[in-house]
Amino acid sequence: MTTAAALPGTLSLGLSRGATELREFFRQKENLIFTVSLPAILMLLLGTVYVHEAAAGQMFAASMIGAGIISTSFVGLGISVVADREDGTLKRLRGTPMPFTSYFIGKIILVFVSSLFEAALLMVVAMLKFDVELPSTAEKWFTFGWVFTLGVISCSLIGVGLSSIAKTTRNAAGVLNLPYIVLQFLSGVFISQAVLPDSLRITGSLFPLKWVCQGFRSVFALNDGYAAMEAAGSWELGKIALVLGAWTIAGLLLVSRTFRWTNAHN
Template identity: 35%
Template sequence: MNVRAGERIAPLPRGRSARIGGLRVGYEVRAYFRQTDTLFFTFLFPVLMLAIFATAFSSQSFGPADATISAAAYYLPGMLAAGILLSGLQNLGVDIAVERADGTLKRYAGSPMPIGSYFMGKMGQVAVTASLQATVLILVAWAVWHVELPSTAQAWATFAWVFVLGVSCSAVLGIAVSALPRSGKSAQSVIVPIALILQFISGVYIAFDVLPEWMQQIASVFPLRWTAAGMRAVFLPTAFEGAEPGGTWALPLVAIVCSVWLVVGLVVCALTFRWNPKDR
């Protein structure tokens, strides 16, 4: 469909936007799994890192003497949190920046597709891929390294809301940071280091309590540190709670900080998102 400059596109019938958005989710998920580099560095990367840590520290036990666990069990919460960050912030940030640079977004702007349907497709892709990734991580940890999984409904309910809030926050922030790269070629070099640094200072690869206090304070500003804490509250024994800052999982703070960042991300998206980079 060709649209002349200045011509207004008639609004779609009510319900069509949601239907198009649903179709976009399927399209985005298929496109995601067709990209070998994205599949490895985003979807399988946390699984690979879990395998490396579980194997490298297989002879060690973690935690207090009366509640020690294996390396696989210890690193599983962090890898789940990292997967949420990679699926949302890193993947969407790079993906949208490339689409803006190569003119894909500009072509979408000239089509009848509502902007809401576009975002629905992107958010849906993150929800689907992050859910599949978390399932693979948990099943691999359970089947290969015999990690004991939570046995109470309360624990799984906590996992559900931390996961949903973390995915929503990460996806919105991914859309927001997509405005940072000045070109498609620089998208990886701008966004990937941000995701990597956040993982190292947020208790994903290094125990949060052994990090310098100033680094803990910086990490506590960002949502990944709290998503990782929420996952530790679900998958680690209660004896590990004493190692957290303040000696508590601080689940209310997990909800507050991630919710604040979700709102901040939405505001930034509204202020900075443009179909065309020349519109900045």
């Protein structure tokens, strides 16, 4: 008498799916170059115009690293899920033993790896073009690590949740890019939140982008005096962790309620 082999667990299926996502991502050279290099190109163009001193370079580079990571996790991943739904990939996966949790683990692995490549490229560009100094202490790199992790996870989940609104990748680009572009201006990426009207500053503070960029600015700041340039006059690291943690929970709830395998509403 033979016994059926046990099915792989959710995590192992997710890791396997992550490996598949990475293989497909690195095979698509054009997509790889565009995804990883676009934030660096924007940094070069905008930095050349706006950055005229070392202090501004440090803060601008930190904000652009945060914005680049959010672009990959929120916009890029959201569009990717819509594409999988549109071309039937999700429908095929639904017929396999893979739960949707494993599918998301695979996607987040992809976002983590691509975001790390992107962040590394942005750091190199910032050092070469704007003489930016990298963090010099383990404490600052630890802060970079947890801000990066919470930022990627929370924004990935939000992007996946909002992707349910769009039926095509063309629609998804508009649905996801519009709030991302607006929030860059409200979150201290291009201009300091301290100079914004209270209504715009409060609006920007409701969303993760502001807190991710602020966390990275705390990492790249050459001294604590840079915190005075923030709207609150301090780095607020505890608040950053709370806000990003709350958005992670909200993203999980959003995905659990809105995710669908196909575009059919039944």
